[in-house]
Amino acid sequence: MNIKTRIARAVASWLFDAANPMERAQRPYERTTTRGLHEELNPTDRLRLMSDSRKIFSNLGPAKAAIVDKSVYSFGRAWAPQFVGTDAAFGKLATAYLQDEFYGLCEITGSGDFQTQLHLASVSVDRDGDVGILLTEDASGNARFQLIASNEIGARTDSAEVESGPYKGLKQTDGVAINERGQPVAYCILGADESGKLDRWVSARDFVFLYEPEWVGQLRGLPCFSHAILDLRDLRTVQGYERLASAVASSIGLVEHNETGMPDVSDPQTLLRNAGSAVAASGVTTEDIAGGTVKYFRANSGSKLEFLKSERPGEAWESFMDRLIRNAYAGANWPFEMSWDSSKLGGANIRLIVSKAMRAVEDRQDLFRPAAKRLVGYAVAKAIKRGRLPESPDWWRWSFAMPQKLTVDYGRDSKSQREDYAACIINLSDILAERGVSLDNHIAARRAENDKLKAAGLPVPGDDAAGDAADPNEDQAGDPMGDPMKAPPAKPAKAA
Secondary structure (H helix, E strand, C coil): CCHHHHHHHHHHCCCCHHHCHHHHCCCCCCCCCCCCHHHHCCHHHHHHHHHHHHHHHHHCHHHHHHHHHHHHHHHCCCCCEEECCCCHHHHHHHHHHHHHHHHHHCECCCCCCHHHHHHHHHHHHHHCCEEEEEEEECCCCCEEEEEECHHHECCCCCCCECCCCCCCCCEEECCEEECCCCCEEEEEECCCCCCCCCCEEEEHHHEEEEECCCCCCCCCCCCCCHHHHHHHHHHHHHHHHHHHHHHHHHHCCCEEECCCCCCCCCCHHHHHCCCCCCCCCCCEEEEEECCEEEEEECCCCCCEEECCCCCCCCHHHHHHHHHHHHHHHHCCCCCHHHHCCCCCCCCHHHHHHHHHHHHHHHHHHHHHHHHHHHHHHHHHHHHHHCCCCCCCCCCCCEEECCCCCCCCCHHHHHHHHHHHHHCCCCCHHHHHHHCCCCHHHHHHHHHHHHHHHHHCCCCCCCCCCCCCCCCCCCCCCCCCCCCCCCCCCCCCCCCC
16 A cells, blocks of 8 residues: 555544644644743743733733732731741740741842742742742841842853853753753853843752743743733733723714804804804804803704714623633633622622632642742751751741631631531631631730730630639530630520
């Protein structure tokens, strides 16, 4: 069987229409892409996507809202350090050091506290595609870090290898040097000099690089709206044109239909403006009454006054713009209704949307949790090295208090938590973690508050009516201010 016969038989018996050359020939040509992401998307393409994404973020409300809302719900006012090691004394000292000293001064330029830096980094991941965090120190040797924007990481040339420095000879792609196993080992931070004299390669041991991976072998991140960049650019353009059209329509107060198609030449203002040089029989008589102008049109002349009726933008325009925004949100891992339009939701749909948003928030927290642990561990290690903290084998064991979970009914969820706690299904630390409070801090604050209430002669939640110490195994049914974490007393059974 010759090659022509094989091709003809293959075409005649093609299983998938999408792979049939005859079907594909009827559609616009698209180049086949089968290489890796860093080969298909060169550094210039990535920078172009980042530039468009930054413009959209700066000028389009729905896009900015999605990026900012995801970050706010992911971090908020939480992420307080929680020591999870066994050395309680060390944990207490290290926690105080982190909260009182490191969290407020962690960024080398002083641009905000620890939570603010996490928020900025999260926004950069969605807007720019990726962000770097450089581990450094201040003049006194205290641990600090610095956020490095995506545009400050890259390469000056298209060389496939590092041309100079300690990593010379290693393969590099867009400012990322990789070893023979494809593992990133260094990143190039671009200097202010375009010649590249101030560029420097930083070891991955001193650099935290964050992005949302979507491809196997991916080395650099992409903006979350990369799939909809052209749609959002067109949306901005069309929205600008519609805004101008609405402004022009709003500037027209009345439309006058007359036989001459000219302004009223008998009006002194018209003569002063030289609006008409010829006087024609307009068939219109005007007079002023009580400060207003009355116009009389000749019968059957067709002359009239009317307001301009503008139907732009119409329902079709609104529907199409809504579709473009939904398409952008669908690929950005964030529900459309959470940041733009929730007016059509109700009942179970709201719970579904909130659930999807919570999954996106948890994904973002999972991405940042290892990085946050690395930053906190670096700060503690530096403090131990300087003698600020004692040595401990558990210096690296840290967790964080997460923000409260999204819900559509906080009252019902709070009641459910109290019932689960009373049934020993969850722990008090689990409930407090959702509120951004550690168990130790809660107990200390509760004890201090109870002491103040006793000193003032006020009832203390959890104590019995006589003021004696409450039995932890006994329900406090008689206390109207009982512990909110305790289950309500059981109702008495009805008599038969």
